[in-house]
Amino acid sequence: MATQLTDPYRSDQITERIRVAVPDKGLRQDLRAVNIVWRRELIRFRSDRLRAITSLVQPVLFLFVLGTGLGALAGRGLPSGVDFKTFIYPGVLAMSVLFTAIFSAASIVWDREFGFLREMLVAPVSRSAIVIGKCLGGATVATFQGIVILALAGFAHVPYDLGLFLTVIGELLLLSFTLTAFGVMMAARIKQIQAFMALTQMLVMPLFFLSGALYPLNGLPAWLTVLTRLDPLTYIVSPMRHAVFSHLNVPPQVVSKLAPGVTWNGWPVPVGLSLGIVAVMGAVMLGIAIAEFQRSE
């Protein structure tokens, strides 16, 4: 190999060396960085089918096993013609996104452990480009998982309606972004993968249970009412449920009973504000994550 490389005939190529002028730092350069960090998440997700499948197991289990089993019991409290599976379907959608989004953020901890994070942090691009790319990547991948569950809508007696689907996908995208930002924010601080996994496992279940994914938000004891209102997931599950129920063929009083929307001390929180809260939380956590990575070396 070495003799071949020092072959005098090939030395002509030396003079043909390409001069690569690296352009000055700027917005275009940062956008290019955002794009490649985002694309890497997609490439890695595509090559990791096992992860894609395993993170779908839990939502499917909740929808079909818990939905059917508990439905036999809870069904008595539901108005006729409404399946319990339909009721928990928006919550299951949120759940499918929850796991994937937070585990996407875990890849930062892996990247740190395997050194690749360093390749990103020493590059002459702003740290915010890297963090934003990462959050967009996690959001895309998680939303894709949500879309797979969305394809199962028929099993939960939810109609395949384009308007409904677009609304839900938009809401899932927002939720995914906020959750990934939350994960990235934590990944900036937590350096060990075990610690990160343990902490997220500890947080994921309470987030899910307090979101009203499995029960209506009205008529709860005061302590639980307060806790549900503090859970960011609540502000996505509720609008999604509202969207689903308004596309069902059920009387309006059933909609207001089962999908009452979030209330603050009796005041109904509009859907726009509800989504706005999630967006602001996402933006704040993204900001913190960027600041954390700008500080660390």
Add this chain to the structure above:
Amino acid sequence: MTEPVIVVSDLVKRYGEVEAVRGIGFEVQPGETFGFLGPNGAGKSTTIKILCTLADPTKGAARVAGYDVVKQRDIVRRNIGLVFQDTTLDSYLTGEQNLRFHADLYGVPRAQLQQRMRQVLEMVGLWDRRQAEVATYSGGMKRRLEIARGLLHAPRVLFLDEPTVGLDPQTRSSIWEYINDLKQREDITIFLTTHYMDEAENCDRIAIIDHGKIVAIDTPENLKASVGKDRVQITTTNDSAAMKELKETFGLESAVHEGMVTFNVEEGEQFVPRLFAELQQQIRSVSVARPSLDDVFMSYTGKTIRDAEATAGDRNRAHIMAFRRGR
């Protein structure tokens, strides 16, 4: 062209109580291969981190490619290529995907990317394997891919921090063939650290660093010449008698190293016939070695690089403790 590409003056780096770098200064000329040689914990990696903008100096200044490493961090970064001790590749991506990722982060113009990618991959002999996942690469291939990646954006200085650490001897020498070859092909300055004496000989100039200070800086030839003497090793039928005789007849101090009577003389080859003629003990074997950088290190620091590493281990621990306390 005469303006130095790296200028370091009075550089100090302190981690808590521990001074990892204690006031060093040197210059590197364009096109040079400059080696930092010293035991683990001598301050090599700390210095390279400062030059690569990954750590700020406590005192002093450094300029790389004409830019200040603290005040003009991003411009410095665009002008340097880095190969770290530990791999920084994404092993789930292919070799080509790793390079594309790097190209986008460093803003390599898209029009030139394909050609440049082929160039650097061919240079390290990985063009045929570019579509394979990095996870399937051997250790030597990974290191080569990192060298190719470090060159992709045509940096002015390539930093190699222990480029062959953790590789088997055969792979090590092949990595050196690639490095020497790229010096022919690229208009580039190479700054590397190593604690292998034999590798330091590949450099144009070497700085010997010990306990955070540069103790010598020169070409390998001059450094060896400054030690002057050749090392002669003999085995005899009675080594202790031979050692006594060496002292009494020739006035030479000797010691047993690696099971052989070892001593230093000028012009070793010419001394051997005299040795055979005058030594009473029967000689079983003789070897004469020109001074190596090992001897240079020994003559400047009074210890072998291995001895130095044993004590540096303690320094490292203190360093890590201080670092943890500092956080």
